[in-house]
Amino acid sequence: MMEQAELLRRIAELEKLETEHKQAIKILQGSENKYKVLLENLPQKIFHKDKNSVYVSCNNNYARDLKIKPDEIIGKTDYDFYNKELAEKYRADDKRIMKSHKTEYLEEKYIQNGQEVIIQTVKTPLKDEKGITIGILGIFWDITERRQIEEVLKESEERYRTIIEYSNDMIWTLDTEGCFLFFNKRSEEITGFKLKDWQGKSFAPLIKKEELPKIIEIFHKTSSGEPQQYEVTVKKVDGSDLILLVNTAPFYSKGKVMGTVSCGRDITERKKAEEQIKQSLKQKLKNSNKQNKLLYYLIEGTRGGKTRALILRHLAEKSYNAHQLARALNMDYKTIRHHLEVLVKYGIITRNHEGHSDLYFISNNIAESLNSLDDEKLKI
Numbered sequence: 001m002m003e004q005a006e007l008l009r010r011i012a013e014l015e016k017l018e019t020e021h022k023q024a025i026k027i028l029q030g031s032e033n034k035y036k037v038l039l040e041n042l043p044q045k046i047f048h049k050d051k052n053s054v055y056v057s058c059n060n061n062y063a064r065d066l067k068i069k070p071d072e073i074i075g076k077t078d079y080d081f082y083n084k085e086l087a088e089k090y091r092a093d094d095k096r097i098m099k100s101h102k103t104e105y106l107e108e109k110y111i112q113n114g115q116e117v118i119i120q121t122v123k124t125p126l127k128d129e130k131g132i133t134i135g136i137l138g139i140f141w142d143i144t145e146r147r148q149i150e151e152v153l154k155e156s157e158e159r160y161r162t163i164i165e166y167s168n169d170m171i172w173t174l175d176t177e178g179c180f181l182f183f184n185k186r187s188e189e190i191t192g193f194k195l196k197d198w199q200g201k202s203f204a205p206l207i208k209k210e211e212l213p214k215i216i217e218i219f220h221k222t223s224s225g226e227p228q229q230y231e232v233t234v235k236k237v238d239g240s241d242l243i244l245l246v247n248t249a250p251f252y253s254k255g256k257v258m259g260t261v262s263c264g265r266d267i268t269e270r271k272k273a274e275e276q277i278k279q280s281l282k283q284k285l286k287n288s289n290k291q292n293k294l295l296y297y298l299i300e301g302t303r304g305g306k307t308r309a310l311i312l313r314h315l316a317e318k319s320y321n322a323h324q325l326a327r328a329l330n331m332d333y334k335t336i337r338h339h340l341e342v343l344v345k346y347g348i349i350t351r352n353h354e355g356h357s358d359l360y361f362i363s364n365n366i367a368e369s370l371n372s373l374d375d376e377k378l379k380i
Contacts, residue, residue, distance in 0.1 A: 042059065042139075043061065044061065044139050045062035045139070045140050046137075046138065046139045047073070047137075048126070048135060048137055048138075049094060049135050049138070050135040051098060051133060051135050053077060053091045053094045054075060054076070054077055055074060055075065055076045055077065056074065057073065057074065058073045065112055065113075066081050078091055086109065086111070089108070093106060093123060094136050097123050097124070097125055097136060098133045098135075100125075102125075103122065103123065103125075104123055104124075105120065105121070105122050106120070106123065107119070107120055107121075107143070108121055110140070110142075117144040118144045118147050119141060119142055119143060119144075120140060120141055121138060121139070121140035122138065122139050122140070123138045124137050125137075165184050165185050166186075167184060167263075168186060169263050169265050170183065170184065170186050170190055170191075170263070170264040170266070171183065171184045171186070171187065171261070171262070171264075172262055173251065173260065174259050174260045174262070176223055176257065176258065176259055178202050178204065178216075178219055179202050180198045180199055180203065181199070181259060182195065182199075183195055183198070190242065190266055191236045191237060191242065192236050192237030193237050203215075203219075205235075206234045206235055207232060208232075208233040208234070208235070208241070211233055214230075215230070218230050218248070219248075222249065222260045223250060223259075223260060224250075224257075225257060226250075227250070228246075228248050228249075229247050229248075230245075231244065231267070232264075242266060243268045244264035244265065244266060244267065245264065245265045245267045246262050246264040246265075247262065248261070249261060274306040275306075277309045277313055278305065278309055281295070281296065281299050281300070282296065282300055294346055294347075295348060298343070298346060298348065304339055304342075307329075307335065308339050308342070310329055311325060311329070311339055311340065311349075312343070312349075312362065314329070315349060315360055316362055319352075319359045319361050320359070320360060322336050322360075323357065325340070340360055343360075344360075347363055348363055349361060349362055349363055350363050
């Protein structure tokens with residue numbers, strides 16, 4: 001993204017130069033005396049031809065390109081300096097512009113130091129005191145670098161567009177009013193909605209009613225420059241619920257927040273699995289056994305119970321270290337470590353140091369309680 005920002009900055013600089021070039025043309029059109037003074041001081045290449053496209057004069061910059069002295073251009077034509085194709089193209093432009101009496105801005109090829117480059121040329125008809133066209137004035141400058149930068153920027157945009165469109169996650173952007181600017185194909189596939197039906201419309205109708213105040217608050221925080229992570233329930237086109245884990249951040253233009261960009265991952269099935277595990281443990285662990293009550297308390301009665309239930313579900317199958325569990329559950333490593341320490345503290349699991357990391361096992365004193373759960377529940 002920094003590379004793309006640098007390209008945009010460079011294009012802005014080149015556009016500023018182009019504006020200065022156009023202002024120079026206006027000055028040259030306004031006064032023949034000023035034209036003569038500026039001729040040798042402007043960094044652009046400047047030339048003057050008569051009505052037959054025969055050179056009358058040029059500045060040092062143009063003469064240097066042609067490897068001649070400025071006064072040596074008098075009486076010469078484009079055929080003396082360029083190949084036939086380019087010479088005829090330049091002369092045809094001259095004829096058209098003198099006939100139309102209008103200034104034209106042209107983007108064309110040019111040979112500079114034996115290399116083909118791209119130039120921006122401005123040609124304007126010159127008139128005498130009676131308004132009769134007597135020739136043509138031209139000014140041009142090299143825009144090869146700008147075209148190369150624009151091409152790189154275009155390739156960069158296409159690359160990012162491909163990544164966004166074919167991402168496995170939902171990606172969308174909102175303006176500062178909370179209205180959709182864009183969402184990708186994956187968003188259409190998962191929700192069933194079409195971008196054309198939601199562009200310019202608020203996200204609010206898609207959010208579960210009881211969650212909407214929280215989501216609006218999150219949107220305002222993000223619009224104020226604070227990235228956020230949250231879970232939200234949205235409605236699909238068929239009316240069913242979709243639970244998303246969302247990361248959202250502001251996006252800027254010229255230092256000003258222009259909206260938010262969000263990436264959402266479908267965690268609906270994970271949430272269902274968590275709930276099923278929770279309910280299964282809740283039913284099976286309601287007995288008088290002290291360890292069972294403790295296990296029930298740690299899963300149902302305290303914050304983070306759902307995560308501990310998932311950890312126990314995995315440890316019931318085999319031993320894991322903390323890093324393996326974090327990857328298997330797609331959760332933060334520090335979060336997993338915290339819950340492992342809680343379970344070790346209360347004797348629910350045991351820790352055994354092997355190699356460079358600790359392995360965790362279900363404690364023997366609660367293995368029977370977990371084994372009493374039916375296979376269908378453990379495989380959720």
